[in-house]
Amino acid sequence: MSAAEGRPIRVALLGCGTVGGEVARLLTEQAGELAARAGAPVELAGIAVRRPDKHPELPPELLTADAEKLVTSDDVDVVVELVGGIEPVRGWLLAALEAGKSVVTANKALLAEHSADLFEAADAAGADLYFEAAVAGAIPLLRPLRESLAGDRITRVMGIVNGTTNYILSAMDSTGAGYAETLDEASRLGYAEADPTADVDGYDAASKAAILASLAFHTRVTASDVHREGIADVTAADLAAARMLGRTVKLLAICERVTDDDGVESVSARVHPVMIPRSHQLAGVGGAFNAVYVEADAAGELMFYGQGAGGAPTASAVLGDLVAVARNRVVGGRGPRESAHAALPVRPMGQTPTRYHVSLSVADRAGVLAQVAQAFAAHGVSIAAVRQSDVGDRASLVVVTHQAPDAALQSTVDEIGRLDVVHEVVSVMRVEGEDQ
Amino acid sequence: MSAAEGRPIRVALLGCGTVGGEVARLLTEQAGELAARAGAPVELAGIAVRRPDKHPELPPELLTADAEKLVTSDDVDVVVELVGGIEPVRGWLLAALEAGKSVVTANKALLAEHSADLFEAADAAGADLYFEAAVAGAIPLLRPLRESLAGDRITRVMGIVNGTTNYILSAMDSTGAGYAETLDEASRLGYAEADPTADVDGYDAASKAAILASLAFHTRVTASDVHREGIADVTAADLAAARMLGRTVKLLAICERVTDDDGVESVSARVHPVMIPRSHQLAGVGGAFNAVYVEADAAGELMFYGQGAGGAPTASAVLGDLVAVARNRVVGGRGPRESAHAALPVRPMGQTPTRYHVSLSVADRAGVLAQVAQAFAAHGVSIAAVRQSDVGDRASLVVVTHQAPDAALQSTVDEIGRLDVVHEVVSVMRVEGEDQ
Numbered sequence: 001m002s003a004a005e006g007r008p009i010r011v012a013l014l015g016c017g018t019v020g021g022e023v024a025r026l027l028t029e030q031a032g033e034l035a036a037r038a039g040a041p042v043e044l045a046g047i048a049v050r051r052p053d054k055h056p057e058l059p060p061e062l063l064t065a066d067a068e069k070l071v072t073s074d075d076v077d078v079v080v081e082l083v084g085g086i087e088p089v090r091g092w093l094l095a096a097l098e099a100g101k102s103v104v105t106a107n108k109a110l111l112a113e114h115s116a117d118l119f120e121a122a123d124a125a126g127a128d129l130y131f132e133a134a135v136a137g138a139i140p141l142l143r144p145l146r147e148s149l150a151g152d153r154i155t156r157v158m159g160i161v162n163g164t165t166n167y168i169l170s171a172m173d174s175t176g177a178g179y180a181e182t183l184d185e186a187s188r189l190g191y192a193e194a195d196p197t198a199d200v201d202g203y204d205a206a207s208k209a210a211i212l213a214s215l216a217f218h219t220r221v222t223a224s225d226v227h228r229e230g231i232a233d234v235t236a237a238d239l240a241a242a243r244m245l246g247r248t249v250k251l252l253a254i255c256e257r258v259t260d261d262d263g264v265e266s267v268s269a270r271v272h273p274v275m276i277p278r279s280h281q282l283a284g285v286g287g288a289f290n291a292v293y294v295e296a297d298a299a300g301e302l303m304f305y306g307q308g309a310g311g312a313p314t315a316s317a318v319l320g321d322l323v324a325v326a327r328n329r330v331v332g333g334r335g336p337r338e339s340a341h342a343a344l345p346v347r348p349m350g351q352t353p354t355r356y357h358v359s360l361s362v363a364d365r366a367g368v369l370a371q372v373a374q375a376f377a378a379h380g381v382s383i384a385a386v387r388q389s390d391v392g393d394r395a396s397l398v399v400v401t402h403q404a405p406d407a408a409l410q411s412t413v414d415e416i417g418r419l420d421v422v423h424e425v426v427s428v429m430r431v432e433g434e435d436q
Numbered sequence: 437m438s439a440a441e442g443r444p445i446r447v448a449l450l451g452c453g454t455v456g457g458e459v460a461r462l463l464t465e466q467a468g469e470l471a472a473r474a475g476a477p478v479e480l481a482g483i484a485v486r487r488p489d490k491h492p493e494l495p496p497e498l499l500t501a502d503a504e505k506l507v508t509s510d511d512v513d514v515v516v517e518l519v520g521g522i523e524p525v526r527g528w529l530l531a532a533l534e535a536g537k538s539v540v541t542a543n544k545a546l547l548a549e550h551s552a553d554l555f556e557a558a559d560a561a562g563a564d565l566y567f568e569a570a571v572a573g574a575i576p577l578l579r580p581l582r583e584s585l586a587g588d589r590i591t592r593v594m595g596i597v598n599g600t601t602n603y604i605l606s607a608m609d610s611t612g613a614g615y616a617e618t619l620d621e622a623s624r625l626g627y628a629e630a631d632p633t634a635d636v637d638g639y640d641a642a643s644k645a646a647i648l649a650s651l652a653f654h655t656r657v658t659a660s661d662v663h664r665e666g667i668a669d670v671t672a673a674d675l676a677a678a679r680m681l682g683r684t685v686k687l688l689a690i691c692e693r694v695t696d697d698d699g700v701e702s703v704s705a706r707v708h709p710v711m712i713p714r715s716h717q718l719a720g721v722g723g724a725f726n727a728v729y730v731e732a733d734a735a736g737e738l739m740f741y742g743q744g745a746g747g748a749p750t751a752s753a754v755l756g757d758l759v760a761v762a763r764n765r766v767v768g769g770r771g772p773r774e775s776a777h778a779a780l781p782v783r784p785m786g787q788t789p790t791r792y793h794v795s796l797s798v799a800d801r802a803g804v805l806a807q808v809a810q811a812f813a814a815h816g817v818s819i820a821a822v823r824q825s826d827v828g829d830r831a832s833l834v835v836v837t838h839q840a841p842d843a844a845l846q847s848t849v850d851e852i853g854r855l856d857v858v859h860e861v862v863s864v865m866r867v868e869g870e871d872q
Contacts, residue, residue, distance in 0.1 A: 026587065026734065036654070036777040037586045132584060138735035140576070140584030148568060148576030150473045151462065151755020218472070281720070281741070298462065298752035299574035302742035305717070306735065316734035319587020333769010341472040 009038060009326040010045035012076040012101075014067050014092065015083035016055060019106065019133075020047075022315035023080060023322075024058065034319070038326035045077075046070045071096040078325050080318060081105040090114055097121035097129065102329065104321040106133035106314055112207035112223035115214065116340075128328055128335050130321035135208045136161055136290040138313030139306040140320070145215045145294070152296040154216040157255040158432070159292030160285050161208040163308045164199035165231050165251040167191045169239075169273075170286045173248050178236045191288065201230035205253045205271040213255035213269040216294070218342040221255075221269050227349035229272035238273070241359040241398065241427040245387075247275040248283050249429065258347050266347040275357050275431045350407030355384070357400050358413060359427040364395040368421045372397060375419065379412040380404065394423060400431060445474060445762040446481035448512040448537075450503050450528065451519035452491060455542065455569075456483075458751035459516060459758075460494065470755070474762035481513075482506045507532040514761050516754060517541040526550055533557035533565065538765065540757040542569035542750055548643035548659035551650065552776075564764055564771050566757035571644045572597055572726040574749030575742040576756070581651045581730070588732040590652040593691040594868070595728030596721050597644040599744045600635035601667050601687040603627045605675075605709075606722045609684050614672045627724065637666035641689045641707040649691035649705040652730070654778040657691075657705050663785035665708035674709070677795040677834065677863040681823075683711040684719050685865065694783050702783040711793050711867045786843030791820070793836050794849060795863040800831040804857045808833060811855065815848040816840060830859060836867060 011027070013020055027034065027044055035041045048067035049055055055063060064070055071079050071092050079096040083089050084107055093103050093110070098121055105111070111118070111134055122129040132142045136159070145154070160166050164186065171182045183200065186192040198204045206226040213221040231251050242249050252274045259265050276283050281303060285291040290308030295301050307313040328334050362368045369388065376383055382402040389396050401409065417425045447463070449456055463470065463480055471477045484503035485491055491499060500506055507515050507528050515532040519525050520543055529539050529546075534557055541547070547554070547570055558565040568578045572595070581590070596602050600622065607618045619636065622628040634640045642662040649657040667687050678685050691705045712719050717739060721727040726744030731737050743749040764770050798804045805824065812819055818838040825832050837845065853861045 022734065030587070030589070033589070034587060037775055138732075139738060140580035143579060143584050144576035147760055148579050148756040149752065150759035151466070151470060151757075152752040153466070153469070281717075284717070296574075296752060298458070298748040298755070300743045300746075300749055302575060302740075304738075304740060306738035310736075312734040313736050316585065316588040316732060319734070320584040321587075323586035324583055328769060331769050333764060333767050339473055 006040055008041040008043045009077045009329055010043055010075055011322065012045050012070045012073065012079045013047045014071070014079065014081045014089070016047050016049050016058060017082065018311035019314045019318065020082040022311040023082065023318050026315055026319055034323060038323050039330040040326065042322065042326050045073065045075045067092050068095065071101065072099040076101055077329055078102045078104065078322065080322060081107055082318070083107075084109065086110055086113060090117075093118060094121050097125050097127050100125045100127055102128035102325040104130045104318055104325055106131065106318060108134040108204070108207040108211060109223070112210040115211070116220060126334060128325045130325055130335065131211075132321050133314045133317035135211050136292060136304070137306065137308040137310065138316045139290060139292070139304050139308070140317075141292055141304050142211070142215060144304070145212070149294070149296055149299060152298045154294060154296045155257050156295040157212045157216045157292060158252055160250055160282060160290050161253045161292065161308065162199055162205045162251060163288035163290060164192050164196065165205070166285065166289070167287050168200070169231060169234065169249055169251060172234070172236065173239050176236055176239070179232060179234055200232055202228040202251065202271045205251060209253035209255055209269045209271050212253065213267055214340065216255060217257060217267045217344055218339045219267060219344040220340045221267060221346060225269060225346040227270035227272070227352070231273055234273050235427070238427045238429055241357070242275045242429070245275070245357070245398070245400075246278050247431070248278055249273050249275055250282055252282070252432065254432070258352065266345045268347040268349075268352040270349060270352065273429060275429050276433045280433045350405060350410075352406050353403040354406045354409060355401050355403050355431045356409045356413070357398070357427070357429050357431045358416065358425070360397045360399070360416065360422050361424040361426055362395050362397045363421045363423065364390055364393055365421075368395070369397065371419055371421055372399065372416060375415045376401065376412050379408045379415070381408055381412050396426075442476055444477040444479045445513045445765055446479055446511055447758065448481050448506045448509065448515045449483045450507070450515065450517045450525070452483050452485050452494065453518065454747035455750045455754065456518040458747040459518065459754050462751055462755055470759060474759050475766040476762065478758065478762050481509065481511050503528050504531065507537065508535040512537055513765055514538045514540065514758065516758060517543055518754070519543070520545065522546055522549060526553075529554060530557050533561050533563050536561045536563055538564035538566075538761040540566045540754055540761055542567065542754060544570040544640070544643040544647060545659070548646040551647070552656060562770060564761045566761055566771065567647075568757050569750045569753035571647050572728060572740070573742065573744040573746065574752045575726055575728070575740050575744070576753075577728055577740050578647070578651060580740070581648070585730070585732055585735060588734045590730060590732045591693050592731040593648045593652045593728060594688055596686055596718060596726050597689045597728065597744065598635055598641045598687060599724035599726060600628050600632065601641070602721065602725070603723050604636070605667060605670065605685055605687060608670070608672065609675050612672055612675070615668060615670055636668055638664045638687065638707045641687060645689035645691055645705045645707050648689065649703055650776065652691060653693060653703045653780055654775045655703060655780040656776045657703060657782060661705060661782040663706035663708070663788070667709055670709050671863070674863045674865055677793070678711045678865070681711070681793070681834070681836075683713050683867070685709050685711055686718055688718070688868065690868070694788065702781045704783040704785075704788040706785060706788065709865060711865050712869045716869045786841060786846075788842050789839040790842045790845060791837050791839050791867045792845045792849070793834070793863070793865050793867045794852065794861065796833045796835070796852065796858050797860040797862055798831050798833045799857045799859065800826055800829055801857075804831070805833065807855055807857055808835065808852060811851045812837065812848050815844045815851070817844055817848050832862075
């Protein structure tokens with residue numbers, strides 16, 4: 001036990017919005033409990049906010065507008081960052097780490113772009129950098145990936161990591177309404193931000209996928225490495241097509257280890273809408289909940305489920321990290337460092353194996369199926385299932401493929417769209433999970 | 437960074453059955469990966485087995501029958517115990533901890549009885565005691581409870597933690613067969629041990645409940661504090677009754693914080709069969725899988741799912757702990773200590789609030805419902821739902837109650853069984869989860 005035991009651990013809080021307010025509240029209300037678990041009192045040394053005069057609810061002696069000065073104060077052991085965004089936060093956190101402070105952050109955008117700098121600074125100073133709250137809110141996910149599975153070989157991480165898009169897709173599925181209408185409703189109910197771009201265009205999920213892939217595969221993946229498609233192009237017809245097949249549509253983040261025919265390993269990280277069977281556990285994850293599957297060689301299939309956002313759930317994850325960091329200070333150690341020793345290349349989306357669902361409106365005459373099937377065969381895409389049904393003088397043709405490189409599937413769909421016998425490509429979507 | 441970085445971490449393995457064999461294999465096959473993650477090579481210093489001559493598959497120079505000597509050898513940093521049972525293992529692990537070795541164990545029975553001694557020895561020596569593999573196999577559950585949720589207040593842990601009983605109940609549900617017949621089939625298929633007592637009578641689940649309650653509530657709960665009922669009395673009629681209500685039956689471990697009317701806090705830990713709605717996520721957990729719900733004030737509802745047993749999944753959890761312990765040695769710190777600072781009393785089962793389902797065969801005449809309802813009322817038990825249906829000259833009466841102390845519910849059932857108008861108490865079972 002270190003001589004430091006008993007000395008209070010002093011915390012600088014950057015940002016005091018929904019999550020920060022919860023953290024400040026819990027630090028005060030749970031003080032005795034937190035001290036018992038950390039091995040020393042955990043105290044607020046200061047709170048940096050843009051406008052101190054706008055926070056009458058907080059003790060004035062703790063408030064400051066000068067985050068830059070607070071983070072390197074001699075009186076601070078740990079910096080908790082809940083401001084978000086890249087600059088000026090990046091500079092503050094680097095300064096804090098260089099000054100030997102440990103850092104707890106929920107900033108997924110920053111970590112998805114600049115984790116290398118931050119981890120280097122943490123390693124150089126022997127300080128901790130924890131960020132459980134950056135992915136899947138309250139769900140303990142990063143610590144299991146980093147620590148519990150450290151002796152295993154993770155092959156796949158797949159999940160619902162954005163609550164807004166999951167709410168919208170769940171609502172489209174249950175009401176049959178279109179995307180624009182459902183987004184409006186979600187905004188009205190407070191499930192979508194005034195500017196929903198980061199959520200609906202998949203930027204938020206892509207940042208999380210980058211963080212998950214980096215931790216799971218011990219390599220470096222940034223947000224720009226992640227193939228990203230949002231939900232703005234998902235139509236009521238897509239959901240209707242999914243329903244016909246006993247499936248539904250979810251926006252998934254999928255991170256995989258891929259080994260090519262020559263035995264060369266790479267990683268693939270992508271975010272896009274996916275049709276999954278209704279019997280799949282992810283299909284039942286509704287509203288603002290998150291759920292993530294992890295597959296590993298020895299552990300097999302694991303699933304983690306819980307609230308992905310919100311003040312209290314995110315604060316829970318932040319406090320878990322804060323207790324860990326405080327305890328490391330008390331006992332004189334530090335937590336696991338980041339490891340990017342695997343240094344695997346990132347596989348381009350076009351070369352990533354996927355499966356497609358294609359729903360077509362075609363002419364109702366002989367030879368149509370043969371022409372469509374020929375287009376798939378020409379691109380080396382093997383067909384898993386076909387369903388044809390007549391609707392008046394047109395026919396509906398649904399094709400589900402086996403796995404093929406994504407680029408081959410895209411080219412096939414482009415070619416099919418140009419066939420005379422195809423009136424309309426009603427729905428194209430990637431699929432995951434076996435039908436039962 | 438400690439000067440020890442780079443020096444190999446030497447491991448003594450006690451026991452080399454299914455799990456131990458996997459651990460030994462992975463330690464060799466994944467040596468490079470494990471070294472990268474731990475910050476130093478992780479090497480086998482010795483393997484203690486009862487009969488070294490029975491293990492031609494292992495390097496003979498590592499084998500010994502003298503576990504007692506191996507665990508305190510100067511050449512050993514960490515002891516991995518996979519023998520199981522209380523004695524002589526307890527003595528070995530105490531000796532190892534007293535000699536400053538860290539310990540990784542999957543021994544739930546030992547932890548559920550003697551964790552206090554073991555944690556004291558670990559604390560006195562500044563050594564680590566990790567045991568993720570003791571509960572729910574590969575599922576990262578204990579580390580999230582101990583660390584990720586360290587800043588939150590856990591109110592409830594509920595789950596399926598025994599694969600054998602889950603397999604049997606799932607099979608009874610899908611085939612309609614009785615308990616004895618299904619157990620025979622499970623034994624034949626290798627899902628149940630030759631002596632299935634520890635599983636079917638709930639001892640295994642009770643040990644796990646004790647460990648979960650201790651960690652979740654920062655208090656000390658032993659296996660003997662856990663109310664325990666196995667599945668041997670679950671009948672085909674129970675499952676049929678559950679099916680009628682859109683429910684199924686699972687053996688659950690339930691650990692709760694209970695606050696009585698005077699504001700006094702206590703904990704309740706119990707293992708018994710429970711009717712849950714088929715729409716509940718635990719209802720869909722089939723075969724040998726485990727799943728555990730955790731509810732916390734700030735985090736809300738979390739769920740963890742995965743393989744609960746088996747050589748490779750259990751080895752994954754052991755290796756995760758081993759890497760953590762090795763890394764703690766390399767950086768010169770240690771992991772979180774156990775905390776039993778809350779020291780909450782354990783509530784007797786009779787005073788624990790539960791809800792009952794009671795299915796009766798009653799005389800088909802006026803006034804029967806009134807008599808039955810009067811019996812519930814006399815014990816202060818409020819009825820949530822009643823369903824009555826005629827079958828010939830008898831009637832079936834199903835009652836689901838609101839929450840009441842378990843003893844009051846038991847007394848009510850006893851009294852109802854003695855009523856003249858009741859021909860038979862067909863099924864009595866506790867229920868969890870809201871009907872939809």
